[in-house]
Amino acid sequence: MAVDRSNPHFDRTERAWRQLLLSAAAVYGKIPGMLDMVIIGGGVHGTYLSHVISARLGFRELAVVDPYRQPLTVWGRHTQACGMRYLRSPSSHNLDLDFHALREFAVRRGWDRNTAFIPPYARPLLRLFDEHAAAVIRENGLQRWRHTGTVRDLILHDDHVTVTTEHQRLRARYALLAVGRSAALCYPRWSAALAAAGDVVDHVLAPTFCRQRLLHSDSPVIVGAGASGVQLALATAAESGTPVTVISEHEIRVRSFDSDPCFIGPRCARHFLAETDYSRRRAMIIAARDPGSVPEEVALQLSRFRDQGAVRIITAAVRSVRQTGGRIRLQLANGIDIQSDCVTVATGFAPGPPGGALVQQVAERYNLARSADGFPLPDGFLRWHPRLFVSGALAELELGPFAPNIIGAIAAAKRVGAFLLQRDAPHRHHWVPLSRLWDSAQSA
Ligand SMILES: Cc1cc2nc3c(=O)[nH]c(=O)nc-3n(C[C@H](O)[C@H](O)[C@H](O)COP(=O)(O)OP(=O)(O)OC[C@H]3O[C@@H](n4cnc5c(N)ncnc54)[C@H](O)[C@@H]3O)c2cc1C
Structure with missing residues (x-):
């Protein structure tokens, strides 16, 4: 589907909008209680964007609204839950504003280079990444922007937004949705039968997931052999000493990254951005992603654990599931029956646009442009609406x-930053370093 130019939010020229917004900004700068921006969601994306917008773009009236007081709570929960050791992304993808910051931090703090990073892309240890992120948050005072709460309603006016949580109402010139995908998880269809019978299948990414249950199981089973499932199996087997069974519909797939990094740079990005049909862009995204794959060092450790009998992989679909005498019985398509006192699924996030009722409501109320599969069609500055x-x-x-x-947060910062710095041609900033954006702003 091509972008709907008849949408009321796209039918004026960028320049006309910009003038309108700038004159409104001049007025609102003087109104007490009017923030520059409310960022909805304070995970990796919201926290990073608050860093760029405050420290580099000089906006001092910010709010980051999130149900958790601590930044990156969901990130911490997910990565701890599956026992991840190394990030899948390179050290240049970090919460500071310089691609080298994490590597320099590791040197300053005396981390051993040989264990702190995995070559050839210098993928950092999770512990190092988290320590660096905490230092960035502390040293830049990013905690001060946080407001605890869940955004229940978002009203988009011509010249400002109103954001309502269970505790307060905030007004700002702009809002930014950085809600992540954690609210909607993907459960296999068969798990509904157990849920209906009052039993729960744990999802490794659910807030209720309890690793202890798996560690104390006499026959732990994990369904899903992507990075989360395999790392969870390795961590569980290593910690509990009990052999872990992993059931997967596909063979183990080994890939360095979870999507083709070519799209981060000009070679693929140009091609992607030149495509005006959004169903073709969707097809490019699907083709570039490798969900359910594991990086090389995880695959290597898995093959060692398999040889030792610590992890067993069964490649088959789950046909049906039953509860018998406090145990779960999984019948597989290859005829094998598996019984367990603890089944955990590691089947990722639900497909479809994140943000649940809030995003749905805003899209419908303001008739915002969406693709056939319901995802936003923002403009080049990532504005889904002149205020959002x-x-x-x-x-x-x-x-x-x-x-x-x-890296998506870094790319988003370039596009949003280009708008806030009144740059034209947002696509030009797609693959150049973020620093180039404000360097050119200073010399302008
Ligand atoms: C196990 C795992 C490992 C990963 N490893 C990597 C990696 O190595 N490298 C990489 O680049 N990426 C990785 N990712 C992908 C991605 O970087 C993370 O998922 C990251 O946490 C996404 O950040 P986010 O801010 O978009 O979402 P989140 O971290 O989920 O944060 C979103 C926040 O928004 C809040 N929120 C939602 N709705 C509302 C609302 N209505 N009002 C207020 N707040 C709201 C949520 O509570 C949450 O705190 C990984 C993902 C997972 C699951």
């Missing part, structure tokens, strides 16, 4: 397959 920016998966039809990842 998007980041993460909500921006993927404009940024490309990597949009939900850490």
